[in-house]
Amino acid sequence: MARIAVIGAGAVGGYYGGRLALAGHDVRFLVRSDYAAWKARGLRVFSKDGDFTLPDVQAFRDPAELGTADWVICALKATAIDEAADLIAPCAGPETRIAALMNGLGNEQRLAERFPARRIFGAMAFVCINRGEPGVIHHLEYGRVSVGHLEDDPAETALLAELFRGAGIETVIAPNLRYARWEKLCWNVPFNGLSVAGGGIGTRTILEDRELRAFAEGAMREVVRAGNADLAAAGSEARLDEEDVVRRMFAQTEAMADYRTSMVIDLVLGRPLEAEAILGNPVRRARELAVQVPRMEALYALVRHADLARRGERRLLTPEDLRLPESVV
Numbered sequence: 001m002a003r004i005a006v007i008g009a010g011a012v013g014g015y016y017g018g019r020l021a022l023a024g025h026d027v028r029f030l031v032r033s034d035y036a037a038w039k040a041r042g043l044r045v046f047s048k049d050g051d052f053t054l055p056d057v058q059a060f061r062d063p064a065e066l067g068t069a070d071w072v073i074c075a076l077k078a079t080a081i082d083e084a085a086d087l088i089a090p091c092a093g094p095e096t097r098i099a100a101l102m103n104g105l106g107n108e109q110r111l112a113e114r115f116p117a118r119r120i121f122g123a124m125a126f127v128c129i130n131r132g133e134p135g136v137i138h139h140l141e142y143g144r145v146s147v148g149h150l151e152d153d154p155a156e157t158a159l160l161a162e163l164f165r166g167a168g169i170e171t172v173i174a175p176n177l178r179y180a181r182w183e184k185l186c187w188n189v190p191f192n193g194l195s196v197a198g199g200g201i202g203t204r205t206i207l208e209d210r211e212l213r214a215f216a217e218g219a220m221r222e223v224v225r226a227g228n229a230d231l232a233a234a235g236s237e238a239r240l241d242e243e244d245v246v247r248r249m250f251a252q253t254e255a256m257a258d259y260r261t262s263m264v265i266d267l268v269l270g271r272p273l274e275a276e277a278i279l280g281n282p283v284r285r286a287r288e289l290a291v292q293v294p295r296m297e298a299l300y301a302l303v304r305h306a307d308l309a310r311r312g313e314r315r316l317l318t319p320e321d322l323r324l325p326e327s328v329v
Helices: 013-021 035-041 078-091 109-110 154-165 177-197 204-206 210-233 242-253 262-268 274-289 294-310
Strands: 003-007 027-028 043-047 052-054 058-060 069-074 092-100 119-131 137-150 169-174
Touching: 003 013, 013 027, 013 043, 013 052, 013 069, 013 119, 035 058, 035 262, 043 177, 043 204, 052 294, 069 078, 078 092, 078 274, 092 154, 109 119, 109 242, 119 154, 119 177, 137 154, 137 177, 154 169, 177 204, 177 210, 177 242, 177 274, 177 294, 204 210, 204 242, 204 274, 210 274, 210 294, 262 274, 262 294, 274 294
Parallel strands: 003 027, 003 069, 027 058, 043 137, 069 092, 092 119, 137 169
Antiparallel strands: 043 052, 119 137
């Protein structure tokens, strides 16, 4: 059994780390805001695949307390990528493997600035999951993980796939890491983006509004084209099938309830938005490749503005601003 450090014990990190712990691995969670609840009541997961509880969960507030791990699962928000390496470092020995279970493009490359590329992996979770009260996770639908290795070493990729599959997690080995990242973006760009650009809406609103649905499909097709251009530029023969991606991802979203995306939850709760990782980095890469992505650019502009406004860096009009000067009245 492996010793696994989970850095970022939110909904995604808590769920997949919990599954690995149930499989018998020595899983240690870095838990900060919800530490007291985890220590008092453990981790409770309400899942479509069967509920479970870890009453004696190994939760720590300081990464130095986790010890050196065989695997580090980094499940932080992409907005925390600047601090990720410092949190991982105390758990990383010479042979520790690091998997970025995160949204967006460019996370593995950022980690490679601090750790050897041969030890870095990516894992993309296709899952409907939300955090409830502290120490409680609601796994609503799906759960597949697509995995890849930063240097696309098949033997290394197989090790991560084996780890997840051994815990009963549906796992797909992508043709390469770049492919897996763009495939996940095909859903995240239109649905996360529109959930915020629409002012705070769920997936059902996007699906049932003709104009929003058409915009989402157009943005998804742009992601496929940008991703395929990136794959070609990297010398990969793998390609995303545009029609299959659109059909499959809309069908999966139709099967969900009115799902609240991770980005709209962050918006409503006043947290930083993953605007750069999910939208900015893909848009910049498309521009480098001269791929026209007007819908992606529009979503990026709007979501970035919403994030800046949330941080107080963009001023929004108030009723006071609409009052006419007395001289005009």
